[in-house]
Structures are given as structure tokens and as C-alpha cells.
Amino acid sequence: MTDHFNPYEMAKSQLLDAVKALSLDDRVYEILKNPMRVMEVSIPVRMNDCSVKTFIGYRSQHTDVMGPTKGGVRFHPGVTLDEVKALSMWMTFKTQVLGLPYGGAKGGVIVDPKSLTERELEELSREYIRSLMAIIGPDKDIPAPDVNTNSKLMGLMLDEYDRVRGFNVPGFITGKPLILGGSLGRLEATGRGVAITILEAVKRLGLNIEGLKVSIQGFGNVGKYTAKILVEMGAKIVAVSDSKGAIYKDTGLPIDQLLKFVEEGNRVSDFSEADRIEAMQVFEVDCDVVVPAALENQITGEVAKKIKAKVIAEAANGPTTREGDQVLYEKGIVVIPDILCNAGGVTVSYFEWVQNKMGYYWKEEEVNNKLQEKMVSSFDNVYKMYELHDVHMRTAAYMVSVGRIAEALSARGWIKEWCMPFKCKE
Numbered sequence: 001m002t003d004h005f006n007p008y009e010m011a012k013s014q015l016l017d018a019v020k021a022l023s024l025d026d027r028v029y030e031i032l033k034n035p036m037r038v039m040e041v042s043i044p045v046r047m048n049d050c051s052v053k054t055f056i057g058y059r060s061q062h063t064d065v066m067g068p069t070k071g072g073v074r075f076h077p078g079v080t081l082d083e084v085k086a087l088s089m090w091m092t093f094k095t096q097v098l099g100l101p102y103g104g105a106k107g108g109v110i111v112d113p114k115s116l117t118e119r120e121l122e123e124l125s126r127e128y129i130r131s132l133m134a135i136i137g138p139d140k141d142i143p144a145p146d147v148n149t150n151s152k153l154m155g156l157m158l159d160e161y162d163r164v165r166g167f168n169v170p171g172f173i174t175g176k177p178l179i180l181g182g183s184l185g186r187l188e189a190t191g192r193g194v195a196i197t198i199l200e201a202v203k204r205l206g207l208n209i210e211g212l213k214v215s216i217q218g219f220g221n222v223g224k225y226t227a228k229i230l231v232e233m234g235a236k237i238v239a240v241s242d243s244k245g246a247i248y249k250d251t252g253l254p255i256d257q258l259l260k261f262v263e264e265g266n267r268v269s270d271f272s273e274a275d276r277i278e279a280m281q282v283f284e285v286d287c288d289v290v291v292p293a294a295l296e297n298q299i300t301g302e303v304a305k306k307i308k309a310k311v312i313a314e315a316a317n318g319p320t321t322r323e324g325d326q327v328l329y330e331k332g333i334v335v336i337p338d339i340l341c342n343a344g345g346v347t348v349s350y351f352e353w354v355q356n357k358m359g360y361y362w363k364e365e366e367v368n369n370k371l372q373e374k375m376v377s378s379f380d381n382v383y384k385m386y387e388l389h390d391v392h393m394r395t396a397a398y399m400v401s402v403g404r405i406a407e408a409l410s411a412r413g414w415i416k417e418w419c420m421p422f423k424c425k426e
């Protein structure tokens with residue numbers, strides 16, 4: 001029986017939905033259902049108390065049919081092999097919704113980075129890269145930030161890669177500091193992309209962004225910039241949570257003040273200008289849009305039943321379970337699926353890699369304009385598929401994406417052209 005909370009099982013069933021909806025050859029599913037390569041590493045770290053501790057890490061590379069693999073690195077105590085495999089599959093489908101020349105990858109280390117000193121965390125980051133040297137590189141597999149990793153750690157990982165190779169390879173990693181070849185706009189890119197897709201959805205639904213009430217789960221890189229950019233667009237953020245708690249203000253939270261408060265090292269729930277609520281109440285409050293921007297499996301069937309919003313913007317990867325999806329569909333709530341909604345990050349990572357390859361750097365406005373264009377046209381493609389086939393928005397996004405991959409598989413000779421788009425007779 002399928003475990004609906006297992007992200008890898010979830011990713012495979014989402015893929016299968018799209019293969020069936022497109023009446024594609026079964027071989028497309030057969031080829032894409034497993035990552036092409038998975039590496040497990042044991043990473044020894046010399047701890048400050050002179051002991052040695054080993055941490056288990058993974059890198060999963062889903063497919064290189066469309067180009068080198070690409071995706072973030074997550075440091076979290078809850079990392080599992082199946083989670084990393086699922087996240088690498090979602091990266092493939094994400095890059096192909098956007099039409100980027102990449103396949104998907106993801107890395108993860110089972111660790112609570114807050115339990116390490118700065119030096120221990122640096123050693124872990126460097127050793128993780130050393131242990132993967134054989135399978136990563138600017139034309140093989142390009143890492144980036146994800147949960148609990150950031151620009152500073154990308155800088156250290158780049159330095160380790162460069163030291164081993166013996167020369168500078170800025171295009172090996174994205175989301176790095178500007179001084180090392182990072183791109184302007186990458187820090188805010190995922191949140192900016194989320195905000196752009198919300199604006200597109202709002203327009204299609206005849207709603208107004210001015211005064212739109214938004215509730216956000218998670219206030220890290222993605223949640224923070226989603227909030228900031230939505231407020232600049234005219235929306236109101238009524239609720240926000242982090243892993244320790246949540247706050248609510250019906251008239252809209254003062255986002256600049258909250259950002260400053262959190263950047264000073266405080267928890268969201270200690271912010272005094274709002275009412276405290278239970279963490280999971282961010283899904284129940286009276287609002288127009290809910291933005292899950294934390295981890296997987298947050299919107300279960302039970303949680304979905306309580307949602308009052310008209311739109312769910314999946315800023316996190318895999319935040320909705322299969323049952324949650326079904327309930328949202330039955331309630332007529334529009335879901336902007338993760339592989340579209342949060343694709344702004346990898347899109348600007350792609351721009352960063354292109355700039356690194358050229359050795360010529362764009363102004364922030366140019367990056368943001370290119371991102372805007374990509375997100376709007378990709379949203380449009382998915383929305384047209386959604387209207388044309390009367391399917392879930394998620395299936396529509398997968399149909400755009402899997403259709404492209406199937407075309408490439410056919411061009412590479414793995415599927416005979418005459419098999420598509422109808423099923424083969426064996």
C-alpha cells in the first residue's frame with residue numbers, strides 16, 4: 001500500500017497522474033520513477049571537544065536527460081533518503097515547468113545545524129562537498145541553498161570545491177555570496193517568484209491584490225521575502241509562523257518591523273505587535289491565500305478541511321499530502337503547485353550559472369525582469385493546461401513538465417516517436 005506521508009511515494013504518484021493524463025507511453029514512468037544516481041556518505045567532523053562525530057548525508061540526482069542536475073542542500077535532523085529522492089524528482093519537474101536546461105537533484109545531511117558551533121558547521125559543509133567530488137561539478141550537478149543552508153555556507157562549499165580542483169569554478173554552486181559570483185536578486189528570488197504566481201492566480205480569479213489577506217507558514221528565506229514582496233504589491237500578511245509558534249493580526253502585520261525583529265535573532269512568536277496563536281492555526285485563519293513555506297506534509301486531509309482561503313501557494317516543496325490535495329480539489333481551492341510556485345529560486349540560480357559561464361554580470365533590475373517574464377509565461381502555460389484538461393493545477397503543471405521530458409526521451413531514442421502521445425501496443 002502507498003504510504004501517503006512518504007514524499008517519494010507521493011512524487012511517484014504525482015508523476016503517474018501526469019503520465020496517465022497525457023496518455024504517455026508507460027516507459028516514461030518506468031524511466032523517471034527512480035533517481036538515476038543516489039549517493040550516501042558518512043561525514044566525520046572533528047568536534048570542538050576533541051571527539052569525532054559522523055553525520056549521514058545524501059545526494060540524489062534524478063535525471064540528466066535535460067541537462068546537468070540541479071538542486072539545493074538541506075541540513076535538518078528530519079532528512080531521510082526517501083525525502084531527498086522525492087526532492088530531487090520535484091526539482092526535475094520544476095526545472096521543466098520553467099523550461100530550464102537542467103534535471104533535478106537534491107542533497108541533505110541529517111543534522112541539527114543549531115547544535116553545532118560555527119567551526120563544526122563549516123567543517124561539515126566542506127567535508128560534505130569533498131565526499132561528493134566524483135559526482136558534482138558545474139556541468140554535472142550544481143548545488144544551491146535549501147532549508148537551513150544559506151549564501152554563507154554556499155561560499156564555504158565553493159571554496160572547498162575550488163581547492164580540490166585547483167582553480168576557481170564559480171558556476172559549481174549557486175546562491176553564493178555576490179563577491180564570489182553570486183547573482184543579484186537570488187536571495188529574494190524564491191519569495192519573488194511565489195508573489196508573482198499569487199498575483200497571476202489572483203488576476204485569473206477576479207480578486208484584487210490590494211488588501212488581499214495572506215497567511216504564511218515558515219518565516220525563513222522563502223517565507224520572509226514572499227511576505228515582503230506581497231506587501232509591496234499591496235497585500236496584507238495577517239498571520240505568520242515559524243517552528244516555535246505563530247502570530248496573527250487581522251489588520252495586517254507590520255512586516256518591515258517583523259523582519260527586523262527576526263533578523264535580530266528573535267522568534268516570530270515573541271513579536272509583541274500581534275496576538276499569539278497556535279502554530280497550525282495559520283491554516284485556519286480567515287484569509288484569501290495560505291502560503292506553506294516550511295516543510296513537507298503540512299496540509300493533510302484534516303488540515304485541508306479547515307482551510308478557508310481561496311488559494312494555496314505552495315512555497316515549500318511537497319507541503320500537501322495526497323489526501324490534502326483531494327480535499328482542496330473538492331472544495332474548489334486553487335493550488336499553485338510547488339513545482340511552479342517556488343521555481344523562482346532555481347530560475348535565478350540558472351541566471352547566476354549563466355552569468356558565471358559568461359563572466360559578465362547583470363543589474364538587479366535585469367535579473368528581476370527576466371524572472372518576472374519566466375514566471376508569468378510558465379504560470380500561463382500551466383493555467384492553459386488546467387483549463388483545457390479540467391485537471392488539478394498540480395497535474396496540469398506535471399503535464400507541461402513531463403511532456404517536455406517525454407519529448408527529450410523520444411529525441412534521445414528511448415521512446416519511439418510513434419508511441420506518443422498515445423499508449424504503445426506491445
Ligand SMILES: NC(=O)C1=CN([C@@H]2O[C@H](COP(=O)(O)OP(=O)(O)OC[C@H]3O[C@@H](n4cnc5c(N)ncnc54)[C@H](O)[C@@H]3O)[C@@H](O)[C@H]2O)C=CC1
Nearest residue numbers: 146147148190218219220221222242243294316317342345
Ligand atoms: N531557499 C530556496 O531558494 C528554496 C526553498 N524552497 C523550499 O521552501 C521551504 C522553506 O525553505 P527556506 O525558506 O529556504 O528554509 P529556511 O531554513 O530559510 O526557513 C525555514 C523556515 O520554516 C520554519 N519551520 C520549520 N518547521 C516549521 C513548522 N513545523 N511550522 C512552521 N514553521 C516551520 C523555520 O522556523 C524557518 O522559519 C522548503 O520546503 C524548501 O525546500 C523551495 C525553493 C527554493
Ligand SMILES: O=C(O)CCC(=O)C(=O)O
Nearest residue numbers: 071072144146345346349
Ligand atoms: O536554486 C536552486 O538551484 C535549487 C533551489 C531548490 O533547492 C529548490 O527549488 O527546491
